[in-house]
Amino acid sequence: MKKLALAVAVPLALIGAATFYTSTQVEPNARNAVDEANVKLRELSVGAGADVSITMLSFDGGLLASDARYQVDIAVPDEDGGTRQYALLVQDRIEHGPFPLSRVTRGRLMPVAAQSHFQLERSPLTETLFDAASGQSPLAGEVAIGYDGSQHGELRSVALNLEDSDGSVRVSPATIAFEATKNATAVRLDGELPDIDLNLLGVEGKPVRMSVRGVGMSADKKQDDNGFALGPSGLAVKRMEIQVGDEPAVVIQNATVDERLSQGSQGIDQTVAYRVGQLDAQGQTFSNLALAFSLRHLEQTSLKALLDSYQAVLASDADPETALANMTREQLGDLQAKGMQLLAQKPTLALDEFGFETAHGTARLSVVIDLNSPSTDAFTPDAMIASMLGSLKAEAGVDNGLVRDLTGLMAQRELDGAGTDPVALQQQADASAELFSAMAIDTGWFQLQGDRLASSLHYADDKVTLNGRAMSVQEFIGFAFGSVQGAGLLGR
Numbered sequence: 001m002k003k004l005a006l007a008v009a010v011p012l013a014l015i016g017a018a019t020f021y022t023s024t025q026v027e028p029n030a031r032n033a034v035d036e037a038n039v040k041l042r043e044l045s046v047g048a049g050a051d052v053s054i055t056m057l058s059f060d061g062g063l064l065a066s067d068a069r070y071q072v073d074i075a076v077p078d079e080d081g082g083t084r085q086y087a088l089l090v091q092d093r094i095e096h097g098p099f100p101l102s103r104v105t106r107g108r109l110m111p112v113a114a115q116s117h118f119q120l121e122r123s124p125l126t127e128t129l130f131d132a133a134s135g136q137s138p139l140a141g142e143v144a145i146g147y148d149g150s151q152h153g154e155l156r157s158v159a160l161n162l163e164d165s166d167g168s169v170r171v172s173p174a175t176i177a178f179e180a181t182k183n184a185t186a187v188r189l190d191g192e193l194p195d196i197d198l199n200l201l202g203v204e205g206k207p208v209r210m211s212v213r214g215v216g217m218s219a220d221k222k223q224d225d226n227g228f229a230l231g232p233s234g235l236a237v238k239r240m241e242i243q244v245g246d247e248p249a250v251v252i253q254n255a256t257v258d259e260r261l262s263q264g265s266q267g268i269d270q271t272v273a274y275r276v277g278q279l280d281a282q283g284q285t286f287s288n289l290a291l292a293f294s295l296r297h298l299e300q301t302s303l304k305a306l307l308d309s310y311q312a313v314l315a316s317d318a319d320p321e322t323a324l325a326n327m328t329r330e331q332l333g334d335l336q337a338k339g340m341q342l343l344a345q346k347p348t349l350a351l352d353e354f355g356f357e358t359a360h361g362t363a364r365l366s367v368v369i370d371l372n373s374p375s376t377d378a379f380t381p382d383a384m385i386a387s388m389l390g391s392l393k394a395e396a397g398v399d400n401g402l403v404r405d406l407t408g409l410m411a412q413r414e415l416d417g418a419g420t421d422p423v424a425l426q427q428q429a430d431a432s433a434e435l436f437s438a439m440a441i442d443t444g445w446f447q448l449q450g451d452r453l454a455s456s457l458h459y460a461d462d463k464v465t466l467n468g469r470a471m472s473v474q475e476f477i478g479f480a481f482g483s484v485q486g487a488g489l490l491g492r
Contacts, residue, residue, distance in 0.1 A: 026061065027059050027061055029114075030056065030059065030068060036183070037054055038054055041053060041054070053073050054070055054072055055070065056068060057089075065093060066093075066094045067091070067092070068092040070089070073086070077318065077319055088121075088125065088126065089121035089123050092118040097111055097114055097147070098111035099111060102115055108144075112144045114145045116143040118141055119140035120139040133159070133160055134161075136158050137158070138160060140156055148182060149182030149183070150180065151180045154176065155175070156173065157171070157174045158173050166201050167198070167199045168199050169197070169200075170198075174192065174193040175191065177190050178190075186222040186223065187219065188219065188220045192216050193216075206245035209243045210241065210243075211239075212237060212240050214237060216236045216237075217233075220232055231260070232258065233260075234257060234258045237254075237256075239251070248283065249280075250279070252276055255275070257273070258272070258275075259272045259273075264297065266299075266345075267297045267299045270295045272292070272294070273291070273352075274290070274291045274292070275290050275291075283409075284358065284405065284409045287357045288362075289355075289356040290353045290355055292353040293351050294348075294349075295347065295350075298347050299342065303342055305341065306341070309335050316331075348370050350367065360402060360405055361398070362402060364396070365396045365397075366394065367392070368392070370389075371388055371389070372387065372389070373388070392460075393457070394455075396446075396456075397454045397455070400453065407428075407430075407432035407433045408426065408429030411425055441453070443483040444469075445466075454467075
């Protein structure tokens with residue numbers, strides 16, 4: 001029995017010692033965390049038009065748990081040149097490690113340094129939110145802090161229902177789960193907001209109804225040696241419906257925004273893509289809408305130097321617009337020099353995809369531009385721009401069926417309520433589509449390939465190729481000017 005008692009007592013003593021040690025470290029670690037958070041917030045606030053800071057108001061320590069209160073101060077410039085001050089209060093119940101009771105009761109037996117349970121506190125600023133949340137704290141969460149400084153936890157909002165004379169807003173409970181290494185050098189998060197419903201009174205007195213379903217967000221970022229957050233992030237909405245007055249609702253389905261920063265073979269690459277699976281508006285359905293662009297081959301050292309200089313300019317004044325407008329000659333020269341260093345690495349700017357589909361056709365456009373450092377003998381803006389263009393490749397295509405769909409939609413809107421019968425409406429749409437196609441071909445910008453208008457433009461080494469026709473830059477400029485003037489876009 002003595003051996004059994006000893007076998008039980010030793011681990012308990014070790015746990016007790018670890019708990020006591022942790023309790024002595026919680027307050028200095030919490031204060032250090034506030035200082036580190038303020039450094040990060042200052043970096044993020046540069047150019048954002050708002051300053052955010054955190055202050056620890058109190059800390060009451062105990063053996064097994066401690067209580068802390070924080071104030072989040074937000075300063076936002078107003079229209080009169082002044083600053084509006086807002087303050088949020090946060091309560092934090094911190095259980096000490098290595099085995100916080102709330103984790104043990106949920107079967108989480110991995111030792112941690114501390115378990116934080118925080119929530120927004122009622123104040124005059126948050127009174128409306130608390131009322132909308134039926135008295136509950138509208139925002140709460142928990143964070144487990146590892147002995148290695150890592151954190152993982154969850155941020156939660158409760159259901160909100162706001163009503164006044166201008167309308168109502170209903171928001172379902174939302175969650176964001178996150179993980180972060182020490183100093184947030186690697187961060188992962190996944191969030192979900194199921195429903196949002198708004199019924200408001202518009203500017204012209206018309207009711208505005210909007211419903212949003214299935215909002216999700218995600219990020220998986222890792223910081224490299226230069227401080228760039230590599231990896232993907234995204235936002236998705238399953239369905240959005242907007243209706244103004246008695247007008248037909250605009251319905252958007254499966255909309256996404258995807259961003260990725262990655263290390264490519266020739267530097268940093270960043271891509272951003274906006275996509276919509278389906279859009280229903282004005283009785284017409286558009287599908288597979290896409291706008292995707294990228295910046296590629298950005299040399300990291302030059303890019304970081306340019307961004308640091310830009311951040312320094314923004315930090316010179318509380319208002320970003322004022323800071324940019326009042327740049328000194330030295331600041332402008334420094335930005336230009338850093339920009340030239342980046343261009344010397346020959347980056348690429350691309351519109352990777354722009355287009356959409358209708359029931360009877362598809363339209364797509366892509367443009368890839370390779371950049372150079374401007375020539376030293378380029379003294380005018382036009383000459384500088386021309387010398388910066390290393391090469392260009394553009395491809396465009398549009399089906400005649402899509403053109404007929406669009407001209408039919410425009411004719412329907414133009415003649416709405418005029419008693420035009422469907423046959424006459426279709427005849428007008430077909431005539432407009434044929435006129436558009438004839439003009440596109442006659443100007444030389446497009447060729448007819450089956451039932452599709454296609455265009456291909458390449459530029460490199462001071463030579464232009466348009467739809468297989470080679471010409472010099474001067475010949476192309478003359479062609480472009482003549483085709484635009486011939487179409488009547490510059491007048492007669």
